[in-house]
Amino acid sequence: MLKAAFIGLAATAALTAGASAQSQNWDTFNGDLMAQKYSSATQITPQNVKNLKLAWQIHTGDHSNKAFGVPAETYSEATPIFANNTVYIGTPFYRVLALQPDTGKIKWTFDPHEARKALTQPGMKSRGVAYWQSASPQAGQACQKIVYIGSMTAKLYAVDADSGKACTSFAQNGVLNIDQWNTAKGTWPMSILQPPTVYKNTLIIGWAGKDWAIGSHAPAGNVFGVDAQTGKLKWTFNVLPPEAVKNSGTANVWASMSVDPKTGIVYLPVSSPSPNYWGGNRKEKLPYATSITALDSQTGKVVWSRQLVHHDIWDYDTNSAPVLMDIKKDGQTIPALVQSTKQGFLFVLNRKTGAPIYPITEKPVPRSDIPGEADSPTQPYVSLPQPVVPDKWSGVNTLSDIASGGQCTRMFKKLRYDGRFTPPSLQGSLEYPPTIGGVEWGGGAADPVHGIYVVNNSYTAQIYQLLKRKDYEAKTKGMTPEEAQDYYPQSGTPYGVYVHNFFNWLGMPCWAPPYGSLSAYDMTTGKLLWKKPFGEVQWWGFYMPKAWGSVTIGAPIITKTGLIFIGASMDSRVRAIDLKSGKVLWKADVDAPSVAIPATYTYKGKQYVVFSAGGNPLLTPKISDQVVAFALPS
Amino acid sequence: MPLSDSIAIPDRSPLNGARLIAIAAAVGFVICLVDYFTPHGTIAHQWGTLLVLISTLLMLGASCWIAFGAMSRGLLILFQVLIILDILGTAVCAYFLEAPALLVFMAVALVGWIWHLASDSPRISAS
Numbered sequence: 001m002l003k004a005a006f007i008g009l010a011a012t013a014a015l016t017a018g019a020s021a022q023s024q025n026w027d028t029f030n031g032d033l034m035a036q037k038y039s040s041a042t043q044i045t046p047q048n049v050k051n052l053k054l055a056w057q058i059h060t061g062d063h064s065n066k067a068f069g070v071p072a073e074t075y076s077e078a079t080p081i082f083a084n085n086t087v088y089i090g091t092p093f094y095r096v097l098a099l100q101p102d103t104g105k106i107k108w109t110f111d112p113h114e115a116r117k118a119l120t121q122p123g124m125k126s127r128g129v130a131y132w133q134s135a136s137p138q139a140g141q142a143c144q145k146i147v148y149i150g151s152m153t154a155k156l157y158a159v160d161a162d163s164g165k166a167c168t169s170f171a172q173n174g175v176l177n178i179d180q181w182n183t184a185k186g187t188w189p190m191s192i193l194q195p196p197t198v199y200k201n202t203l204i205i206g207w208a209g210k211d212w213a214i215g216s217h218a219p220a221g222n223v224f225g226v227d228a229q230t231g232k233l234k235w236t237f238n239v240l241p242p243e244a245v246k247n248s249g250t251a252n253v254w255a256s257m258s259v260d261p262k263t264g265i266v267y268l269p270v271s272s273p274s275p276n277y278w279g280g281n282r283k284e285k286l287p288y289a290t291s292i293t294a295l296d297s298q299t300g301k302v303v304w305s306r307q308l309v310h311h312d313i314w315d316y317d318t319n320s321a322p323v324l325m326d327i328k329k330d331g332q333t334i335p336a337l338v339q340s341t342k343q344g345f346l347f348v349l350n351r352k353t354g355a356p357i358y359p360i361t362e363k364p365v366p367r368s369d370i371p372g373e374a375d376s377p378t379q380p381y382v383s384l385p386q387p388v389v390p391d392k393w394s395g396v397n398t399l400s401d402i403a404s405g406g407q408c409t410r411m412f413k414k415l416r417y418d419g420r421f422t423p424p425s426l427q428g429s430l431e432y433p434p435t436i437g438g439v440e441w442g443g444g445a446a447d448p449v450h451g452i453y454v455v456n457n458s459y460t461a462q463i464y465q466l467l468k469r470k471d472y473e474a475k476t477k478g479m480t481p482e483e484a485q486d487y488y489p490q491s492g493t494p495y496g497v498y499v500h501n502f503f504n505w506l507g508m509p510c511w512a513p514p515y516g517s518l519s520a521y522d523m524t525t526g527k528l529l530w531k532k533p534f535g536e537v538q539w540w541g542f543y544m545p546k547a548w549g550s551v552t553i554g555a556p557i558i559t560k561t562g563l564i565f566i567g568a569s570m571d572s573r574v575r576a577i578d579l580k581s582g583k584v585l586w587k588a589d590v591d592a593p594s595v596a597i598p599a600t601y602t603y604k605g606k607q608y609v610v611f612s613a614g615g616n617p618l619l620t621p622k623i624s625d626q627v628v629a630f631a632l633p634s
Numbered sequence: 635m636p637l638s639d640s641i642a643i644p645d646r647s648p649l650n651g652a653r654l655i656a657i658a659a660a661v662g663f664v665i666c667l668v669d670y671f672t673p674h675g676t677i678a679h680q681w682g683t684l685l686v687l688i689s690t691l692l693m694l695g696a697s698c699w700i701a702f703g704a705m706s707r708g709l710l711i712l713f714q715v716l717i718i719l720d721i722l723g724t725a726v727c728a729y730f731l732e733a734p735a736l737l738v739f740m741a742v743a744l745v746g747w748i749w750h751l752a753s754d755s756p757r758i759s760a761s
Contacts, residue, residue, distance in 0.1 A: 541680025591674035
């Protein structure tokens, strides 16, 4: 008995030590499996962060603005990960670079020579790599530690983490083609742009497509559990019921996932079904579409699921890994998750049962006037925590209106706008927030010690206009791909759709600022601690007032010392922010907007903060291939 | 004139003020040029940077003209007004471009303009 207790204590101590050492790493897309984006590193503090200096930087060489013979633009959205005493970064050309953590010197590179084509997305993009290591490594054997990178052509590459050589024992000579499981072959490849989630010896793989393009017979958004060493399929989670597949598709998981290591439950942010903006041909019940769905990571069986948008016709994909954190409430510790969303709500649920911790109310919403549409009369609303985007839009931007001779007001008067969840219409509907958020794919971060949740968001307005098939064909006939980039065919349905930003002819936003903010919430009460405009907007190089903020993509990370590190803004700056007050304590210029999640790690006693500054051509033409690390001077 | 004399007896010639404006404008122009072509710079290849490149160039030309050229009283006053508008406009642009060095040199140009005007005042009175 005593011996068993001692072994138990020793095991607990070992686990604790392991967890502590782990937290100095940054070995997943979100820093850890719980997607907290939290580090226990303590070297950089609010007092000394002003002394942060460039430690190293590299240019991967993998970026494109369509010049130099590469026909697609690049989106560098990879979190640099730190594991195996190495920094690994994936590039938009689907190469993997292994870097020395203190100098940025390249140890090795892996190049799968992937096609440089934008097959399913507006450009080439990668959110980086995943890392796995054997629990019982065999000495002298290769591929006991593996780095994975996916590609737009639906291939997952497994690479030895020490040498950069392909792991030939994985799938077909180190390459797993998940398109073998495509339910609608010939439509598009199931692009693996988000690195898989790794838990124990299982890779959980989601994928991205173009669910705005095809209305019927699109690939079903199935999720796959695969053996990490062999690439063999362990399980498939069928997101859509079989009867829905012929008329719809997708409801895929294109964003990152989180895992509760205590229970082995994996949490899937499930996206909307196809087509995105008209649902008249998908009248079946699709309970997993636009949901959070919890699965047993080893079997793929559903533990619970909660739909966040019913009959989604706004492309409100659940688009980030829910943040798992424990909440102390009424004297109890509740295992919770916080799900940020495009529609601006923060859903706080019990992660074991899916039950709401803060109330979710079904409220009546504006109804569609499109023939054949089967929209839901109600949608789930959350009032606590306060939504990151308010119910009503910010109104016409006076400056943009004057500059355009009143064009903004004239356009607004022609649109349908009935508040949140205004359905797409033939006249054009104003959406605030639209599909670009709200909160984007980075999601939020948590300080688990103090129960604080931090999230960045955008305030944006877009116009959704459905076009009858005949009108759509007439309108888009003869357009170049660039001219047609905001037109989505939704083929196989009676309507195409025109989705565009609510800009005036000068390219100025017609909605009033702010354009982005950063918020901190006390999750024990659900109350907002602070909310501040975040980032800056540049027009013609001129920085607009700080109160305007910036559209944000990417996410914050938090350190134990009470610091938030974040890129995300469109002004090509990275910042350190005081967790208590929201005050900017440090900032630095980087080559392009850092629209990725940063990472922090400690190597040889020194803490580094690394940003990938690649830009996003949809938001600003400034792109780069820079990976840059900051540290305190020695 | 020996240097020591120029220190001992302040030269109240309005030319010195104009020269100071010209120097500040020239330095400002070079700063803008560097900013415009700095790879991945925050204001590289921006219309705003191009605007201040032009405004500093105009300031340089106008200040050189009043420093070294001959002109009528009316034209001189017109140039003085245009130069101060140029200085203030460029300074506002520098503020919004977050180009502190350019802002500093516009402050120097402003000093030059005040110097020029102060030195010129007796002549205006006399005339």
